[in-house]
Every structure is written in C-alpha cells, then in structure tokens.
Amino acid sequence: MAGLQQQSEELVELRLRLATVDQENEQLQIALEDVTRRLDAIAEESSALQAERRDLIADNAHLRHLLAQSQARFLEAQVSAGRDSQRPRTGLEGEISILNEELQVSLEELQVTAEELENANAALRVANETLERQVAERTANLDLAVAERDALIGRKDLLIREVDHRVKNSLQMVMSLLRIQARSAADAATRQALQTAVMRIQAIAQVHSMLHARNSAEGVAFHEYLDEICTFLGETLGVDGRRRRLEVEADAIEVPTDLAIPLALVTAELVTNAFRHAFGGETGSVRVCFRRSAGGGVELMVADDGCGLPADFDWSHGKGLGLQVVKAMAEQVGGRVDVARQDGTRFILKLPLP
Template sequence: MAVDFGDVFDALPDACLLLSADGRFTVMAASDRQLALMRAARADVIGKPFIELLPADANVELAAAFRKVRRSLERALATGEAETLTAGKYEIVLPEEEGGGIDERYWNPRIQPVFGGDGRMACIVLKLRDVTEPIRRERELALERALAEREKMLVQKDILFREVSHRIKNSLQLVVSILNLQATAANDERIRSHLESAASRVAAITSVHERFFRTESHTAVEMSSYLRELCADIASSANNGSARWNFDVEAEALELPVDIAVPLALIVNELIINVLKHAYPGGAGPIRIALRAAEGELKLSIEDEGEVVFDRSRTGLGSRLVNALAQQIRGEIERTELAPGYRVELRLPLSS
C-alpha cells in the first residue's frame, strides 16, 4: 500500500509548517496541530508567505518571535544548516467555546532544511515543540528551592537573633548588677538614689530582651503581659517592711514593634519610680497603669491617689527623659492634678 506522506505530515503530533526554500517561505503544508494552534483552516494557510501568518492583532512578544523565526529561516536558506531557537513565550487567545481568556504557552522552534536527491534545498520544515510543561515544572522547582533556601535563612536568622538577644540581655543584667552593687556600697544617699534609678532604667530595657528571648516574635512585644511583668518586678524591689504597693494594670493585648515597646517601657519605669518616690511620703498606695488603643491613638496613663506635695512636672532628669522618649515616638505628654492624686497620660498615633 502506497503511503501518502502529505497525510503523514498533516498528522504529526508537533506543530509543523512546510515552507518553500525560495526566500518567501511560502506555506506548502501544515500539520493538524499547527492549524489548531493558529485557529485556522488549511485552505487559509496554504500558499501564504510565512510572515503573513502573523495575526493583525499580535502583541509585541508574538511579533518579535515571528521576526526571530524569519531571521533563522534566512540563515538556514543561506547556510543549509538546521537551528533550534530558545524557547519563547506566546500568549494564545482562547475562543469563548474554550472558556476564553489567555493561555500562556512556551514553544521551542526548530528550523530544519530538507534537501532533494540533487543536493539542492527542496523546502524547510519549521517545527514548534510545546515545552510549556517542562518550563512550568522547572519554575515550580526553582520556586520550591528558593522557598526552601529562604526558610533555611529564616531559621538561621532566628537562631542568630536569639543568640544576640540572649547576649544583650546577659550583658544588661551584668550592668544592672554592677549598678546595684555600687548603690549598696554608696554612703551618700543622693548617689545611691541615682545609681538605683540607673539600674532600674537598664532593667526595663533588659526585660524587653528577656521577652524576645522567650517568645517566637522578634519584631513585636505583647504589651499586656509585659507591663504586668514589669510592674511585678518594680513592686518586688519596692515592697519592704509595711510598705506594700498595689499595681493595677489594665492593658489591652496589643503587640507593639520594638522601637515603640522599648521607649514605652522606659517611660512606664520612670513614671512609676516617680510615684514611688513622691506620691505617698512614708508609705505606699495604689498605682493604676492603663494601655489602650482608641480613635487611632495609643494611650498610656499612670495614675495614683497620692499627695501633690510639689510640682511633679518639674524638669528633673526623669521628666526630661520621659519627654525625650515621648518625642522620639511622636507622642504627647499630658499631666493632670487629681483630687486626690496625679495622672500622666501619653498619647501617640498608632501609625507610629
């Protein structure tokens, strides 16, 4: 039985065009796969020069790909050598009956001259191999490798951060211990008070690093439990003899970034120390600490029921430090005399 090689060519699984070797590259035959790709009938393709197959509404990428194939055809005609081009991306507009939209495909063009028995070039085969799935799979693997590498780096960063935080915490604790030892050894009451205040400030910063070391978060501090722990530490140091301090902490479960949490911790520490020193001469009393978010603002207040025996807004070191820290986080300090007691409120925009 005679074989119709035209029928064989038409039935090839790859998208193939048989082009004339005369410089016009006229379509002599087209495989069924090629026609399906072009959404065209065989009668509409046969006899047309290759460049006229470019759709009128072709995008820039498709037009560039056609020009690239055309140059390769010209090289094949001049040299008689086959050439495989790098895979290119082509966007195929799907008809409504196929769901519409754009199908992104990748094709690997190969230009193969065909020679007759007389050694002359008879035609050129342009074959488009669909390499979409291998390319997509390679990209998926590359993404998986990148994500795995990123996860590895995050784990290493986590370990490093914990180690650095741990060392900073230990170093700060050592500073606190030295300051406390010096305070204990000081004979001058004024010097002892300054050293104890300095130790308290360093301890407030240390407690932030302590929380970082114990929690999963390395960018934020949960302020409700943190303020309770800070107040418990201060109370533990302040309670002595019959003086028993009562700290009432009402704080929303807010997570704040480190650059806000550290200044807030120092501000709370300074304001509470101020109450301990001046609000209840010779005794102890209630101290209320509140932290809440409302109307786009973060509000922190420290309030007592003690005596206002002097102007507690005076410009001592503690007050200057509170004002400087508030300014650092774009906050505003408001001081109010109560009957009885005193309240200091810090407000700052949540966008801080």
Template sequence: MEQTLLFLKQFFYLCFFSFYVSLTAQTDSLEQKLIKASKEEKIELYKQLANKYEKIKIDKAIDYAEQGLELLKGVNNKNTGFFYMRLGYLYNDKSEHIKALFYYKKALEVSEELDYELGIGKCYQNIGVTHVKMGNYDQALDYDLKALKIYEKHNKENLVAGIVGNIGSLYSCRLKDNENGLLYYNRALEISEKSGNDEFRVYILVAVAELYVRQKDIVKAKSTLKKAIDIAEEVNYPKVIISALANLSQISIEEEDFKQALMYSKRALQIRLESGYTEDDTSTYLTLAEIYEKLKNTKKAKVYYNQALTAALKSEALPQLSKVYEALHKYSDRRKNHKKSYEYILKYNEAKDSLFTIEKDKQLKEIQAKFDLENKEKEILFLTKENEIKVLENKNQSTTKNVLIIGVLALTITLLTVFYAYRNKQASNKILAEKNKVISQTLEDREILLKEVHHRVKNNLQIVSSLLRLQYKFGNHKSSSEVLHEIQDKIQAMSIIHERLYKSNNLSSINLKAYLDNLLSYFNTSYDLPEQNITITTDIDNIDLGMDRLVPCGLIVNEIIANSIKYAFQDEASGQINIKASKNKDKCVLTIEDTGVGFPEGFESKSSQSLGMQLIQGLTKQIKGTVDIISNPGACYTITFSMAQ
C-alpha cells in the same frame, strides 16, 4: 533520722543487689543450656533470655532476640511475632523509635498472615505508643482506636481498660481535647472498678485530677486526688500516693495556702525516702524550697535548694540539673546575691546547651537508623526476588520451553525493577531538591533574623549607654546605691522585653498587658510594695506594640512608677497607683495616676530640670506622642501616641 535514712538506703541497695545476682544466675544457667539444646529448645531459650536481659542489659537482649529470628528465618509463626515485638519494645526503651516502628510493623505483618486478631491489636497499640513518643499524636490516636475495636470484639476487659486510658491521656495531654479526654478516662474508671483492678484505677484517677487542674476546677481536682490517695494506700501504691500529693501541693501553692502545701510536700518526701522511689527527688526538693521561700523562711529554703542540687548532680540527668540551676539563679537574684546569680546562670546555660547537643545527636541517629533500615528492606526485597528466580530456574530446567519462559520472566522482572528504580530515583531527586530549597530558605531567614537580633541589641546598648550618661549627669546628689537601683530598674524594663520576645513566636510585636504585668511584678519584688502598703492596679486593653514603641513606653512607665513610689506617699502612708491603656483608632492612650500628694503648687513639667521629667518628655517625643501632667489631686500622667511604626 539520719541513721534511719542510712538503714533504708543500705536495705534498698541490698535488695537490688540480691535481685541482680539472682537474675544473673538465672541467665547464666539459660546460656549454658543453649550449648546442647535443639533448634526448638533454642528458640524458647532465646525468648527467655531476651526477657531476662531486658532488665539488666538491653543490647544483649536485642542480640538474643535477633538470634531467635535468625533461627526462624523464612518461617512466620507466633514465635516470629514475639521476637519482632520484643525488638520493637527494646528499641523504644533505647529511644530509637524508627527502628521500634520497623519491628512492630514486621510483627503486624506476621499477625495479619496468621489471622491472629489479638496480636494485630497489640501491634496497633504498641505502634500507637511509639507515635506518641515521636510526637505524631494523630497517627497514635488512629492506631489506638483500631486496637480498642479489636479488644472490644474479643471482650478483653483488661486490654480495653488499658487502651481506653491511653486514649484519654492522648486526648487530654497531647491533643488538648479535655472533653474527649474526660469521656475516655471515665470509661476506663468504670471498667477498672467493675473488674476490681484498683492498681489501674488509681493511675487514671490521678490523670483525671490533672485534667481538672487544667480546667481550673480545683474542687473536683482535690476530691479526685484524695480519693486516689485513699485507694493507693489500701493497695500499697506509694508511687501513686507521691504523685497525688505532689499535685495537691501545687494546687495549694496556687491557692497561696503555703502551710497546706508544705504538709503535702513533706509527706510526699517522707514516702519517697521510705519506699526508695528517688526518681524525681529533685522536683520535690525544689517545691519545698519554693514553699519555704514563700513562707519567708530563707534558711530552710536554702537547705532544700542545696538538696535539690545534690540530687540533680547525683542523678546526672541534664533536664533536672538545668531546672535546678535556673531556680538557683532566680533565687540568688531575689536575694540580691548577684555574684551567685551570675554563676548559676552560666551553669544553667551550659546544661541547656548540652541538652540541645544531645537532642540533636539523637535526631541524627534516628535519621541514620531510618536510612539503614530502608537499605535493609531493599536488600531483603532484592534477595527475596533473587531467591524466587533461582527456585523457578531449578524447577523448570527440565525442558527448553520452560527455561525460555523463565528467562523471559526474569528479563521482564529486571526491566520492571530498573524502570521502577528509575522512577523512584526521579521522585527522590525531586523530594531532595524541595528539601534543599526549604533548607536554603531557612538559612536565609535565620541570617536575616540574626542581623535583626544584632540590630536590636546594638540599639538597646546605645539606649543603656545614654541612660548611664544621663544618670551620671543628674545623679550628683544621690548615693551610689540609689543611682545603681535606678539604672537597674531601667535596664530591667528593657530586659523584660527581650524575655517576652524569647518566649514568643512573633518577633515583631509584644502584648502590652503581658509586658506590664511582668514589669509590675518586678516592682512588687524589688521595692517590696506590700511592706510599704502600696498597690498597683491595671486596666489594659489588648494592645500589641513593636520594639520601637515598646522600649520607650516601658522606660516611661518605669520612670513614672519609680517617682510615685519614692515621692508620692509620705510618712509611710498607704497608697495606690492605677495604670490604664486603651486604643483609640490607631492611637494608644496610656494613663498613670497615683493617690499621693501630687505636684507642688506652681509646678510646670516643661520647665522641670529633673532627670525623670526630661526622660518622660524626651521618650514621649521619640514615639511621636504627647504627655499631659496634672494633679488630680495626686500625680496624673496621660501619654497619647501613635501605634503605627
């Protein structure tokens, strides 16, 4: 197997090297022809060189396209439009979207001047693609619909199919409008089926399947993906087969059919290795690791986690590396390997910080590019006006009267330019003042938020400190591992609150149901409840609680559930813990009961000297609530407290 993989790898590199050498030889030959070429021949050569270098050196392709434009200075024809379009495409590849938009709009001006409708449609389509990359989805949709109208007018079926597919993706994936997304996807499928374009058809089928997944229509999603695989195998499209298999694997994982998921993922990996499509190996390895972990095969899971890390390090792609470190951190945590878990979370944070820095640098470059292009446009406008004035002066200098008229016109233009420049400066100053005001307000808001974060961290550290003291005081009869586990449970209950806050747009409150779901998931894993035949059920109303209520509430639930797991079910008996929470006007009623042995006869909660009971009663007082504890016949706790701060 290893020899086969080595052979395939060497074969791939050999093919790539041959392609590169061939392409380089072609470009060298074209560059030699430039030396003796006429102006018209040079324009054609610059077009070919821009296309050739696009595949091997983008900056050189840009340089040749700009040289072609320089030769066509002052002339607007299809060649001019070609160079503008090519520059837009190249700058999009460099993620410099502001520059890409500038050149696409220049190409649009040329097409409009030449009354070239198909060219106008292609400009609209490319401008739409750029707006998608920039996150301006409404503007992207507007340009795509304009392009579609032109393609339909000229009966260009292939162009119509492509733009209809784009619009479907825009509606479904970006604007979250699945109804319109499916409408356009189906239309694209009809066109591709009619024209026999199976290559385009399979891409659309995978997109439609992903839409069905988002709609939770798993039956249709599976059927569509299998249809896409059948067609892709006929036309030999390994990339689409890999994508479809990855989707089928994810669906099987959601359905907890891990053996089926494993089969799909292994097949996808095999096709990747055979075809050389290694662009997203990391995700495939992570999926396999997740599946093997679900199947309790930790040895295999570890192998694929390591392969995912190797692939991510080899690709040097920070998003993939960040994803792998996060997965390894969580895996190590689940395996109780806290040292490794800590190492991986540090590496994850480092990768995430690097990504943040790169994104900020990219945004700054785009702002600088926008500023440079605006200056360039102004300079071009100024030079154009200056040239017009000189032409007028040369044509009319034969008579004094014409010279006087030209002088008056020049003076008028200058005055108007000064006037409009003054108006524009005023408008710019006003916009700048508004932006400064927004920035100032944002800084104030962030300072307040930072103080609030410090305040919350201080409070929670004080709570942790108090819990440690109490645990020390009451934990003499327990082993160190038991004490540490109990402390870990309490800290985890508080940690989940901060995780929910981090993922939430609302920093003032957290949904109780979402919080308890996370907490119970932790208990299931930490105490291995399925092995103990213990189940936890919930019936939680839609209740939002502030930090001052949620921290004590979370610690109360943590303490009660931990007590039930430890003491309620004796002799390995199975059992159930039920949690209910409801609103009664401005009060929250939280009930936790189990089907265990209940409290011993004559038990009085108020006279109990156990740490658990004292914590429950003390925390209930902290949120100004009451607690009723009875045997029913198992233990039943009813905590009632006000939701108002």
C-alpha cells in the same frame, strides 16, 4: 572602680556585637531582595510559558477539528464516487466523466490537507513537550529560589534572637554590677541613683527577654510586659499591698519592638517617681493603665492618689532626670503627654500605633 571598668568593657563589647549583627542583617536583607527579584522574574516567565501553552493547546484543538472535518468529507466523496460509477451511462456521460475527474482532484486535495494537518499535529506535540520541559525547569528554579529565601529568613530570625539573648545577658550583668556598687555605696543618694539605673536597665532587659522567649522580633505583647515589669518595680520599691499598692490594668495589645522599649522606660520612670515623691512616707496607691484610645492609637496612664504636683510646677521643664527621660521617650515615639492634678497626679501618654 574595677566593677565600673568591667561594666564599660561589657558595654563596648555589646556595641561591637550589635554592629556586627547589623552588618550581617543588612547583607541578609540585600540577599533577600535579590532572591525576591529572581522569584518575580521566574514567575513572569512561568506565566508567559503557561499562556503560550494554552495558545498551542487551542491551536491543536482547532487543527484536530479541521482534520476530522476533512476526513468526513473525504469519506463522503468516496461514497459518492462509488455510487456514480455504478449508475448506467446516459447521454450525459461526458459531463459525468468531467464531474468524476473534478471529484478525484478534490479527494487528492483533501488527502494533502490531511497530511499537512498530521504534520502540524506532530509539530504541536514537539512544542508541547518542549514547553512542559521548560515549565518543569522554571518550577525547579522557583522551588530553589523559595528554599534559598526561606533559609535567609530563618538565618535572619536566628541572628535577631541571638542578639536579643546576648543583649539580655549583658544587661543582666550590668545590673548585677550596679547592685553590687549600690550595696557598697555609703551615700544614700548614690544608692538611690544606682537603684534607679538598675530599674531602667531592667525595663529594657525585660523587653529583650520577652522577644527571645517568644521567638519573635516583630512585636511585644505589652499587656504581659506591664505585669512583669510592675511586679519587679513593686519588689524594688517596697510595695507591700497594704500601705502601698500597685495596680495594673491593660488591654491585650501587641506593639512594635521599637515602641515597646520607650514605653517600658516611661512606665518605669513614672511608677518610680510616684512611689518616691507622691506620698511623703504615707500610704498610697499607684495605678498603671494601658488601653486603646478612640482615635485608633493607644494610651499609657500612670496615676497616683498622693499629694499631687505643686500648682506652679511645669513638668516638661523639670530638671529631674526621670521627667527628662519621659519627655525624650514621648518625643521619640511621636506621642503627647498630658498631666492631670485632680485627686493626685495622672500622667497620660497618648500615641498612634503604626
């Protein structure tokens, strides 16, 4: 009883830790969304400043072109005026004098235009300096926001890894308590029920162990998981490789975390049921297959070459806890379970990948 009480306390503490981590995760998610909005706003401002800078550069180039043209015309006018002053005067001296005066006016206007262009150039240089300063400030703000976002993502990943580690340790402690109780139980049915509970908890703990080892909370390499969990199930159920065999065939597929745990429980239940009920103490083998299906999803098959299910047995309405777990997990992940009774029994769980 003391062991059960301690187990209950550990589970309560685990739930509290998970609730705390969920709250922190929500806060981090809100902060991450705020940083993302700030990044988008800064990016838009930076784009607008870059467009303004390009326009100012184009205006500067146009003004420089006009200034060059004005200076060329000014020099040409000066040369023409010098030539006219060296020519001998004729009867048209009055008209030439008028033309010279008009030319002088034109030269003065060109000089004014040149000064205006120079002033515009100076204003453009000031605008360029201001724009470059603003771009530098926006870039610094953007770098700071990116650094804050990366820090938040790193903290979130660290918290998730810590949760997986604590969950794995807590589940290992619960399994140890159940094993102790199983060894001390006098009733065979009680020992078997406790042993089944240990296998179910191990199926979940193994997923968290792989998440912690891979430093990732996004998904699980389920083909690796099948090898590990089936090895554990074989050792627990007395698979010796001669009278009883357990074979695993799996494609290299990574599944999301929220899909890995239901698949783990289904695997543990079906393999356990097969070895306990399919052979009646005789020799036999169980085969576990995990592969891609034709429709783009995946399918998990657990097949045995035992005596098979009775013809009138409806597995979906079975009263056993194991089959109820299989049905509940299949519904949770949106999958469908088909049963074939030829040459033993085959359970095939088909489900789409998100």
